Amino acid sequence: MYEFDYRRAASVEDAVAALRASGEAKILAGGMTLLPTCKMRLARPSQLVDLGRLQGLKGIEIGDADVTIRAMTRHADVAASAELRRALPALAGLAAGIGDAQVRNRGTIGGSVANNDPAADYPSACLGLAATIVTDRREIAADDFFQGLFQTALAEDEIIVAIRFPRPVAAAYEKFKNPASRYATVGVFVARSASGVRVAVTGASENGVFRATAIEAALQGSFTPDAAATIRVPSKGLASDFHGSADYRAHLIPVLAARAVQTCLSQA
Amino acid sequence: MQSVTLTINGKPVTAEVEGRTLLVKLLRETLGMTGTHVGCDTTQCGACTVLFNGDAVKSCTILAVQADGGDVTTIEGVATGEELHPVQEAFRTHHGLQCGFCTPGMVMRAIDLLAKNPRPTEEEIRHEMEGNLCRCTGYHNIVAAVQAASGQTPIGH
Ligand SMILES: Cc1cc2nc3c(=O)[nH]c(=O)nc-3n(C[C@H](O)[C@H](O)[C@H](O)COP(=O)(O)OP(=O)(O)OC[C@H]3O[C@@H](n4cnc5c(N)ncnc54)[C@H](O)[C@@H]3O)c2cc1C
Ligand code: FES
Ligand code: FES
Numbered sequence: 001m002y003e004f005d006y007r008r009a010a011s012v013e014d015a016v017a018a019l020r021a022s023g024e025a026k027i028l029a030g031g032m033t034l035l036p037t038c039k040m041r042l043a044r045p046s047q048l049v050d051l052g053r054l055q056g057l058k059g060i061e062i063g064d065a066d067v068t069i070r071a072m073t074r075h076a077d078v079a080a081s082a083e084l085r086r087a088l089p090a091l092a093g094l095a096a097g098i099g100d101a102q103v104r105n106r107g108t109i110g111g112s113v114a115n116n117d118p119a120a121d122y123p124s125a126c127l128g129l130a131a132t133i134v135t136d137r138r139e140i141a142a143d144d145f146f147q148g149l150f151q152t153a154l155a156e157d158e159i160i161v162a163i164r165f166p167r168p169v170a171a172a173y174e175k176f177k178n179p180a181s182r183y184a185t186v187g188v189f190v191a192r193s194a195s196g197v198r199v200a201v202t203g204a205s206e207n208g209v210f211r212a213t214a215i216e217a218a219l220q221g222s223f224t225p226d227a228a229a230t231i232r233v234p235s236k237g238l239a240s241d242f243h244g245s246a247d248y249r250a251h252l253i254p255v256l257a258a259r260a261v262q263t264c265l266s267q268a
Numbered sequence: 269m270q271s272v273t274l275t276i277n278g279k280p281v282t283a284e285v286e287g288r289t290l291l292v293k294l295l296r297e298t299l300g301m302t303g304t305h306v307g308c309d310t311t312q313c314g315a316c317t318v319l320f321n322g323d324a325v326k327s328c329t330i331l332a333v334q335a336d337g338g339d340v341t342t343i344e345g346v347a348t349g350e351e352l353h354p355v356q357e358a359f360r361t362h363h364g365l366q367c368g369f370c371t372p373g374m375v376m377r378a379i380d381l382l383a384k385n386p387r388p389t390e391e392e393i394r395h396e397m398e399g400n401l402c403r404c405t406g407y408h409n410i411v412a413a414v415q416a417a418s419g420q421t422p423i424g425h
Contacts, residue, residue, distance in 0.1 A: 006270070006287030006333045028334075035329045036311045038288075048287065052334055076323070100399025101377065102314060105323040106330065181312070182398065 001038045005047040009054060012136050012159055018049045019157040025049055027159060029072060029111035032103050057110070057161060062087045066167055068134075071110025071160045079104060089267070090171040090189070091129075094121050097175060099182050110160040113145075116152050116208055118239070119183035121175065123209040126163060128189030128200035129171060134162040148207045168193040172263035174256040175203075178243055185243050186252040188212070190228075190260035196220055199228075199257055204249040206239045215257050223265070225258035272336040276301075277345025285332040292316045292327040295342060303343040303372050307401070314400035317373035318342045324380035326399070343372035346379065355379050355417045362422055364413030366404035374400050378414045387418050 007025075009015035019025050024046035028034055037043045051057055057072035062083045069078060069091075078084060078095035085092045098104055098112075098121050112122040113133060126133070126142040133140045136159045145153045154160070168191040175187040184203030191198050197219040199212040218227040235250035244252075273282045276299070283298050295301045295318070306328055307315035316328040319341040327340075346353040352360065355378045365371040374397070381388060381396045388396065393414050394407075402410060412422035 001288040004287050006331065008333075031329060031331070031334070032311065035331070036309075039309055039329075048331075050334060100314070101381070101396050102317060102324050102326045102399040103311070105320075105325050 002041060002044045004038075004045050006050065007047055008050050008052070012051075012054065012057070012161060015049045015051060015054075015159055016136055016157055018047065019159075022046050023156065027051060027114070029114075030074065030107040032099070032107035033111060033115050033117070051110075051159075060084055064167075067091070067165045068162050069109050069165070070162045072108050073110075075099070075104035075107050075109070075112075076101070078109060087167060088165060088171065090173050090191075090263075091125055091165065094125055094173045094175075094189075097121065097177070097182065109163060113163060114152060114154060114160055116146055116150050117183070118149055118205065118208040119178070119185070119187075119203040121173070121184060121187055121202065124184075124187050124189040124200040124202040125165070125173065126200075127209050127211060128173075128191045128198050129165045129168060130191075130193075130195075130198060131166070132164045133160055134164060135160055139164075146209050151208070166193065170264035170267045172260040172267070174260045174263070176252050176256060186249050186256060188253060188256035188260055190219070190257055190264060192219075192223060192264055197223065201253055204238050204253060206237060212253060212257065215254060219257075219261065223261060225261045225265075228261050229254050229258035231257075270333060272332050274332075274335055274337070275339045277341055283332070287331065287333060289332045290328055291318070291320075291330045291332050291335050291340070294332040295327060295340075301342055301344055305369055305372055307369060307373075307403070312399075312401065313370070313373070314377060315370050315373040317376040317400065319376060319380060322380075322383070324377045324399075341376070343375060346375070353379065355382065355414070358413040358417035359410070362409050362413040362416055364406065364410045366402075366406050370400060370402045370404075374402070374410055378417065381414070382418050387420060388414070390415065390423060 026045040028048040028050045061068045075095045075098045171191040186204045187202040189200045199215045202209045233250045233253045235246040238246035238249045240246040269284045305315035307313035311329045318327045415422040
């Protein structure tokens with residue numbers, strides 16, 4: 001690792017000020033992506049601004065219409081929340097399947113969403129559930145937030161403080177995981193709500209998380225596993241690597257969507 | 269350099285560290301506690317697992333300054349005098365180690381798992397121990413050891 005200054009943020013405002021003071025400063029949340037990147041010398045921040053002591057950025061609130069998870073809530077806490085398991089089991093289950101136990105004991109939802117790794121799990125839940133990303137200064141719809149490979153709508157000095165998920169009628173996440181890292185080779189999040197069906201896909205595209213609109217349309221007509229399974233997804237623009245070809249990923253999308261629909265139906 | 273104070277295996281320890289000093293480096297190089305191992309540089313192997321404020325974490329991916337003020341338990345801190353911790357004893361009895369390189373991390377992870385889930389199923393053990401790799405691939409006996417440590421009949425017996 002290259003040298004850097006370490007600063008423990010006293011408040012969100014303090015962290016924003018630190019980012020403004022130096023263009024090379026970076027927020028440190030759970031460190032499960034940023035520290036390995038620094039260790040490989042792929043990042044060279046001048047300063048790490050640690051949000052770890054800000055208790056106000058931790059916690060889960062379950063409302064009648066939505067669930068709010070604050071940015072520094074760890075994957076392990078999301079997975080273990082009994083209230084969330086009742087209110088939005090798909091999200092608790094998604095968190096339980098991230099990485100491994102030690103990673104879940106440090107990694108945070110805010111860090112994962114800010115990072116927007118094309119194979120990360122949370123972005124699919126945000127897009128699938130039409131979540132709102134709440135920052136220190138504004139609210140951003142998930143549809144506008146994720147802007148391609150590791151790209152988001154966040155300004156350089158902007159900090160995520162919470163994610164708000166509308167409560168669906170039913171939702172499910174199915175991941176075909178990379179057996180070594182547990183990142184998604186393909187992951188499909190299906191959510192059914194009063195306003196319709198949304199299907200978000202992670203892991204598959206070279207451009208990060210996206211909505212499978214053809215599957216959404218089919219499920220809008222008939223919310224059954226078969227309706228999802230019979231859609232052919234074009235492989236153009238999908239990722240191809242030694243974990244799977246673009247054709248293989250294209251094949252997995254309807255297969256996983258159908259499984260997620262099955263899980264949704266069993267929740268009703 | 270900045271000063272950090274941690275409780276390590278029940279004793280307060282103060283040390284001067286750089287911002288970039290990893291907890292595992294503080295343990296192994298500054299404090300000479302070499303029971304905690306380093307097996308990779310990609311946060312994947314779990315050989316460096318310690319308990320931090322009661323949770324298993326990879327000490328190669330947490331800065332000493334992040335851990336400042338916290339409570340750390342390493343493999344050196346789990347036995348009582350000459351008496352092995354029940355999880356250590358189960359690894360010994362059930363041959364849960366071959367070369368032993370991954371063992372400190374395996375034991376620390378298993379202690380955390382059993383503290384939170386005292387009677388895990390075989391499936392839960394395999395899922396919850398995914399962050400610990402054994403290069404000797406002795407997973408079968410590792411699972412058996414964790415089952416035995418939780419008072420259950422180990423697989424294959
Ligand atoms: C072995 C391993 C396996 C993993 N497997 C998976 C997996 O299966 N699925 C998966 O989804 N992820 C996986 N991850 C990644 C993990 O989920 C990380 O925790 C997550 O991607 C980043 O969260 P963090 O809190 O650790 O953020 P950090 O690493 O601290 O930060 C990540 C980035 O986000 C920025 N940032 C952090 N918080 C904020 C905020 N509140 N506002 C603005 N910017 C912020 C940081 O500046 C940095 O650029 C894995 C990681 C490891 C090491
Ligand atoms: S040395 Fe920490 S995970 Fe490998
Ligand atoms: S016993 Fe050799 S690495 Fe596990």
